[in-house]
Amino acid sequence: MKKVIEHLKNSSSVAIFVHTNPDWDCIGSAMALRFALRSSGIKADVFTEVPLSRHLSIFETDVIVFAEGETAPDYECYCAVDVGSCDRIGKWGKFFEDKENTVCIDHHHQTGSFAKISYVEPSRSATGELIYELLTLGGFEITKEIAAYLYCAISSDTGSFQYASVNRRTYEIIIALTDTGINTTYLCSMLYERNALTQLKLKAEAIESIRLYSGGKIATAKITNEIMQKYGAEKSDTDALAQLPRSIDGVMISAFLKQQPDGNIRVSLRSLGDYNIEPVARIFGGGGHKKAAGCTFKEVSIEEAEKQLIKELEKLI
Ligand SMILES: [Mn+2]
Known part of the structure; x- marks a missing residue:
């Protein structure tokens, strides 16, 4: 993880990729990382295949959406989050594959690593947990904004803290996130009570x-x-x-x-x-x-x- 942090911090720009049909863990993790990198003066953007669906739009989340005839985005580092293999990135994947300077942060069982540097921990309930560890270890401030994104990531990927992957560390992270003053009642109603x-x-x-x-x-x-x-x-x-x-x-x-x-x-x-x-x-x-x-x-x-x-x-x- 230190290697990943060093790598990200030494980059002037980072392109963050998510998986196709992204879920809250994926988008929450990507956005939290994006805010943290930007606060350190690093250019960072999140790339998705299609515009975010309604349930992922609790906040004003601006992402770069794939367009037909798209050319390779020009960044110093390419980082995939919550992605277990390159083809899961979808249409942006071909650009990721070509790059030398690639990083992956994930909690899926990966059959082989597809990035140059990977931090993968399948025992973690959510990639959001890993991003929290990465940001705190890297000395980034966990702002209220970042905490809200990470809360949504971990809450949704654990089925509201029901799954077996939830452990003591998960709750410790949630305590730290709620200490920033996020409104978890509001976030849960936005996550779970907005059925069409x-x-x-x-x-x-x-x-x-x-x-x-x-x-x-x-x-x-x-x-x-x-x-x-x-x-x-x-x-x-x-x-x-x-x-x-x-x-x-x-x-x-x-x-x-x-x-x-x-x-x-x-x-x-x-x-x-x-x-x-x-x-x-x-x-x-x-x-x-x-x-x-x-x-x-x-x-x-x-x-x-x-x-x-x-x-x-x-x-x-
Ligand atoms: Mn996940």
């Missing part, structure tokens, strides 16, 4: 699609493009649905299948107890954590993807 009606309608459709396997230990739910079009829904409207099938009593492993506009099937896997679904995600070219992982099926129907997936998941039971 469309999101609730999609939830109803997802519930309707639930199927159980292995005597009720495995559950799946699906959302097709047809349903997305029916409600004029956007990609991020289904974000909260990944957890849904796992919340059924008795279900140990769940899969949420979401058809993408290009026809590919994005799968979010979740598990309880000792069930490790990460190797299953890897079989299908994906990855993630023991209890939360994902993969993408290309050129198959949603039914076929479910069939292939269930075959592997049933082996775990």
Whole structure:
């Protein structure tokens, strides 16, 4: 981590990259790092594939959005946060790949390091935790603004402090963040109580699609493009649905299948107890954590993807 800090501090400019369809951990971590670097006189910007979705816009968050025919951004250092592999960066990824001076800060299980310098700690609940450690170790001031972004990052990636990855250090960091005077009640209402009606309608459709396997230990739910079009829904409207099938009593492993506009099937896997679904995600070219992982099926129907997936998941039971 000291090496990463030194590297960032010795750069006059840092381009920060996030993963496609970024979540709050990703954006919160990226923005916190951006504010800290800027406060040290370093030029820093956050790059995303598409404009931020509504639920990521609690604050005025300005990001640089990919445009067609984009050329490589000219920065001294290129830093990926909450990103487990280069292709997860999406359209900006090709520029990251080409660069010599790359850094990665992440908490996913990485199969190989894709940056020159990586700080990866899979036991951490959120990349936001790592950014907090990095900023304090680096002597950056944790301002109220930075604290708010990190709070949103850690709160959302831990399911409001429910997941097994939460430990003593997580709470210590949260205490330090709340000491800056952030309004956590406000932040939580902005994070968790701003459903659009469309999101609730999609939830109803997802519930309707639930199927159980292995005597009720495995559950799946699906959302097709047809349903997305029916409600004029956007990609991020289904974000909260990944957890849904796992919340059924008795279900140990769940899969949420979401058809993408290009026809590919994005799968979010979740598990309880000792069930490790990460190797299953890897079989299908994906990855993630023991209890939360994902993969993408290309050129198959949603039914076929479910069939292939269930075959592997049933082996775990
Ligand atoms: Mn994360």
